[in-house]
Amino acid sequence: MTSSRERMVEAAFALFDEQGYDATTVEEIVERAGVSRSTFFRAFGSKEDVIxxxxxxxxxxxxxxxxxxxxxxxxxxxxxxxxxxxxxxxxxxxxxxxxxxxxxxxxxxxxxxxxxxxxxxxxxxxxxxxxxxxxxxxxxxxxxxxxxxxxxxxxxxxxxxxxxxxxxxxxxxxxxxxxxxxxxxxxxxxxxxxxxxxxxxxxxxxxxxxxxxxxxxxxxxxxxx
Structure with a gap:
């Protein structure tokens, strides 16, 4: 089973490929990964940390x-x-x-x-x-x-x-x-x-x-x- 961390990483990289790093927001990452902002920030300190x-x-x-x-x-x-x-x-x-x-x-x-x-x-x-x-x-x-x-x-x-x-x-x-x-x-x-x-x-x-x-x-x- 894919963990929430793995889902967030996969979602982030897919969005970076689709629309660029600077144009991608944390909100878009968590929405695509199906997790909350608090889940994201428990795993990562910033969007950069996902990479x-x-x-x-x-x-x-x-x-x-x-x-x-x-x-x-x-x-x-x-x-x-x-x-x-x-x-x-x-x-x-x-x-x-x-x-x-x-x-x-x-x-x-x-x-x-x-x-x-x-x-x-x-x-x-x-x-x-x-x-x-x-x-x-x-x-x-x-x-x-x-x-x-x-x-x-x-x-x-x-x-x-x-x-x-x-x-x-x-x-x-x-x-x-x-x-x-x-x-x-x-x-x-x-x-x-x-x-x-x-x-x-x-x-x-x-x-x-x-x-x-x-x-x-x-x-x-x-x-x-």
């Missing part, structure tokens, strides 16, 4: 996975935590595609989406700093920041390719991208002879991302600056 997944719940699951990581297993923890984000969007399917269209056309929604991604990046950074500090080495803060940014960037490349219909196998591309950015000699202080962390623009095809990272990792350490 986005439950980021608080997702962040809690990400944090729980990262908490189980150790200096020896942190690459696995980062990969699996990033996979939770991708799975959330893939599971939403058409809803995620509708959200993508909205965030491309409504600047305020795009800003909120960016803020959410920065929240995930902060979680990765905080845990990476702890792991890398235990491993020892210079510039732990810098390496943790770059490592977190690399993971989020790689995830976003794959997600946006899927949203644009450019890949039918996002999980395969995700595995390739994570293997590159989490390669042992891209891990910061854990690498004894130098560090390589590559942050790439998130709208490039994932094949270019992976090729660029691998090419960078293949250079001698003296040329990685």
């Amino acid at each position: 986005f997944p439950r980021h608080d719940d997702l962040q809690a699951r990400i944090a729980a996975r990262l908490e189980t990581g150790t200096p020896a297993s942190y690459r696995v923890a980062l990969r699996e935590a990033a996979a939770l984000v991708l799975a959330q969007y893939l599971d939403e399917d058409q809803l995620a595609l509708s959200r993508y269209r909205l965030t491309r056309s409504v600047p305020a929604l795009r800003d909120r989406e960016i803020a959410s991604m920065l929240g995930y990046q902060r979680l990765f950074r905080e845990h990476a700093r702890r792991w890398l500090a235990e491993l020892g080495g210079p510039d732990v803060d810098l390496h943790a920041e770059l490592l977190a940014a690399s993971v989020v960037t790689a995830h976003n490349v794959v997600l946006r390719r899927w949203l644009r219909g450019e890949t039918a196998d996002p999980w395969h591309e995700f595995d390739d991208a994570m293997a590159s950015v989490l390669a042992p000699d891209a891990s910061g202080p854990a690498a004894q002879q130098g560090t390589t962390v590559v942050v790439l623009q998130d709208d490039r095809p994932v094949e270019e991302v992976v090729a660029s990272v691998r090419e960078a990792l293949s250079r001698p350490a003296s040329r990685r600056r």
Whole structure:
């Protein structure tokens, strides 16, 4: 049975597609969903909140996975935590595609989406700093920041390719991208002879991302600056 929350989300996105985000009111959403205004505002703080997944719940699951990581297993923890984000969007399917269209056309929604991604990046950074500090080495803060940014960037490349219909196998591309950015000699202080962390623009095809990272990792350490 469809819950009242699901009915409101479905009604909202249908109306956004039909008449646009700005032209749609809460009253129209609750009327189509067959619920009251009080039911709507118990579930959502605003019309904008209808559009986005439950980021608080997702962040809690990400944090729980990262908490189980150790200096020896942190690459696995980062990969699996990033996979939770991708799975959330893939599971939403058409809803995620509708959200993508909205965030491309409504600047305020795009800003909120960016803020959410920065929240995930902060979680990765905080845990990476702890792991890398235990491993020892210079510039732990810098390496943790770059490592977190690399993971989020790689995830976003794959997600946006899927949203644009450019890949039918996002999980395969995700595995390739994570293997590159989490390669042992891209891990910061854990690498004894130098560090390589590559942050790439998130709208490039994932094949270019992976090729660029691998090419960078293949250079001698003296040329990685």
